[in-house]
Amino acid sequence: MYSFTPTEEQQMLLDAVKRYAEGDIRPASREAEESTELPPELIEKGWELGILQASIPEAYAGFGDYSVLTGALAAEGLAYGDLAATLGVMTPNLFVLPILLAGSEEQKKSFIPPVIEMEWKAYTAALIEPTFDFDPQALETKATQKGKDILLNGEKIYVPYASEAQALLVYADLDGKTQGFIVPGDAEGLSVGERQKTLGIHACPLYSLKLEDVKIPAGNQLNGPDGHSMEGILASWHVALAAMAVGVAQAAYEYAIDYAKDREVFGVKVAQKQAIAFMLAEMGTDIEATRLLTWEAAWMLDEGKEEAYKHAFLAYSGAVDMVMMVTDRAVQILGGHGYIREHPVELWMRNGRGFAAFTGLAMV
């Protein structure tokens, strides 16, 4: 049976997320962007919602079951508030969820519980590399076997909270395949570079990272020396970003509607002009369409459906274009005011473009 109604539990979570996104994130977002700092208490409050904890089974100290769909619903709700804060709150997901999805039983037992404790801690992941055609399935960072150890060498960028990371999941190429490696934050040969400056999400602390003969035990390879598949992890990145893109787009869309219904032009409201009204109609249509495709991909992943990975990619790919279209139009509808930093639409437009480059920055 088709159904488009969230469960009661999901709805409760969504309501809590909405209160946080509207009441806490949104009011703090401009100041965070300008000062390039996410207030720790904002992150803590988001962490207290227990979104990650609720997707971890009791055996690993959580209190729920993993669901991509529930995660996607929450991610959209958070990103509606602000993207940088969302990525901040959800950074530990980047470390925990791949272990949950692809790690060995031993790794799950030892690495997950410390992360999902009461307090938000900087556990993160390093995937992205500084090439224009960056491909998670063809990494430049290399892992080489040396006896019982593994040596990691390479250069990563856009690593959230790398400067204070307790541990990271570093992705590297091992014999032609991308694999995840658990690396302690204080590992020798690991050097964190300068804070990175990007087009958007200024508040999100991103760092470059150098790995020079970083030595870890072979047992720290995700799922041990047998290795693991990347497909589920890749799909989770895709769905998370698609959901967040929908959240960002929804924010811009609603803001543009409110503005257009308020602003007078030639004796009528801007929204009464078809040139504007039609833009809004297309924005609303494409947001809903992208949301449904994202939900479907998430649902397919939860149900273990054939082609779920492909659908996750389709959802993400569609969302990348949709969010750029919507946020660009929101700026356009506000006209000159859209270009001024007094309004948030210029921020959302800059954040919107990022989804094309954010693979690996979010997981659900």
Add this chain to the structure above:
Amino acid sequence: MISFEMPKPLVQTRTVVETVAKNMMRPVSRQLDENEHEIPWAYIEFMHTATKALGSSSMAPDEAPQKKKEDPEKKKRPPINYQRLMIMVETLSWGDAGIYLCTPGGMLGAAAVSAAGTPEQKKRFLSRFTGKEPIFDAMAMTEPQAGSDTSAIRTTAVLDEKTNEWILNGEKIFVTAGNKALVDSKGFIVVWASLDLEAGRSGIRSFVIEAGTPGCKVTKMEEKLGIRASDTVSIVLQDCRIPFENILGSPTVEKSTKGYKGAMQTFDATRPIVAASALGVARAALEFVQEKLAEAGKEIRYGIPRQKMTHLEREVIEMEIQLRQAWLLTVKALWMADNKQSNALIASMSKVKAGKVATVITQKAVELMGPLGYSRDFLLEKWFRDAKINDIFEGTGQINLLVVARNILGYRGSQLR
């Protein structure tokens, strides 16, 4: 709980209809396209027999008979009649969108009767579809001077109090399957006319005119870009008299536009169905492209960065995304209709999206397939022509955008023209 699992009965429906599409539609597609106005009787007879065997007389979902078994478990099952119709229409249109429009039984006309008619009217007009012969219906709304602007229609209905009959006068154009409803079978058309031209929208009502009624005449059969198997006709009403009981809705003109709005609500159900037809044509075109690429050994790589994709890969993936998005909007619109939720917004969204997507996908497919796309040796060029109608009838893409815009902005027609 959110779920995208297609209900099992619908999976079965799709399998059955797919067989029809493959065996009875595709093989005669070209023939019927090149011989406009030839009637696909083999398909029509088959569908008539088949739907009768299934116990369903009408494609108007509210009128489809419910299973009579008193199994309490079964009663709990959520309604899926509109969703079933969507699957049927999508699959039949995948076979051939023109032939699909020749499907006998209740269609748009029946939908209008079903939405606004009394139980007595439903019985009178809808029971005919289960008879021996295949019967058609049609909706006559558009006039030479009134297309999307249905409030501008000038066909009049005047009550002759002596005989208690309505007298209709006017001209209707672009009536889909009008010839089948009035000439090729003993069907009926639903005509939109004004009780009072001064009253504007609030004076507009719909009326049922049965085949054989004097004063109602098919005057022209259009020659079209596509969907050539389906007839599109002009109808002249000249002192056409029908019984008083043939009016759908209230016979008096009130100040409110309730009657007009009621009629417009029919669109909430029919627009996603047109969207479904568009999706079927688009899927046919996309599958053609995918097959030809596979034959040529071209693999589409999913999941790689765009910077590494070929142009062809990007285009095909974009087509898939758009098609799936439009499909999901349509499913949701009809799921809401089945669950009696107000769906005007998403119904129009689905029509906007599907109409556009089908047009773009078929046009793109012809481009990507180069000389093969342009050749009449294949059906792709036909689908390119067939698809375009979906962005035009049952409300153009622009009118549907207007409906969406008014909805999201909370504007009335006077505030957003």
